[in-house]
Amino acid sequence: MKFSKQRELILDTIMKSDIHPTADYIYNSLKKDNPNLSLGTVYRNLAQLVENGFIHKVSMPNQSDRFDKNIKPHAHIICDVCNxxxxxxxxxxxxxxxxxxxxxxxxxxxxxxxFKGICKSCKKADLKI
Known part of the structure; x- marks a missing residue:
């Protein structure tokens, strides 16, 4: 698989992220400094990165797909409060x-x-109310 500048930027954004970003998040993060970048390009590159095992796609019911830098087998939890x-x-x-x-x-x-539930941060915030 060849790595274009855009593909490297997309992969780098995911690898440096502390979250599981969506394609829209990645696009919006890169668009300012890369005005020729299109959302379609982001989606195509994400699909290639997933297909070639560089990242993992996390599909969620009724939500945008998220992308995960951790490709080892593991589970996920979606917070009902902060999403x-x-x-x-x-x-x-x-x-x-x-x-x-x-x-x-x-x-x-x-x-x-x-899994669905409430994350540690939201549980702590709720206790302060």
């Missing part, structure tokens, strides 16, 4: 996947588990 997406890398989930694999005699190569 942010957080990684959950837990030995409990790994144990669950291993048990599921053994119980059903299958080899699980990947998974996409998304």
């Amino acid at each position: 942010e997406v957080y990684d959950i890398d837990s030995s409990s989930i790994k144990c669950f996947i291993n048990n599921l694999s053994s119980e059903h005699d299958v080899d699980i190569s990947s998974y996409n588990i998304v």
Whole structure:
């Protein structure tokens, strides 16, 4: 896979991000300094980056897809309050996947588990009210 300047900028934006950005977020972050960048270009490059294993796409029901720099198997939680997406890398989930694999005699190569709830920051903010 060739890396154009735009593809490098898009990947760099994701890799430096502390969030799971949407295509719109990436586009808006880069547009000011790259006026020739189109939203279509961002989507096409994101698809290529996902297809080639550089990033992971996190699909959420009734929401825009998010993009994750962490390509290792892990789960996510979406906060019901702030709508942010957080990684959950837990030995409990790994144990669950291993048990599921053994119980059903299958080899699980990947998974996409998304929990909904309230993140730590929103829980703390709610306690202050």
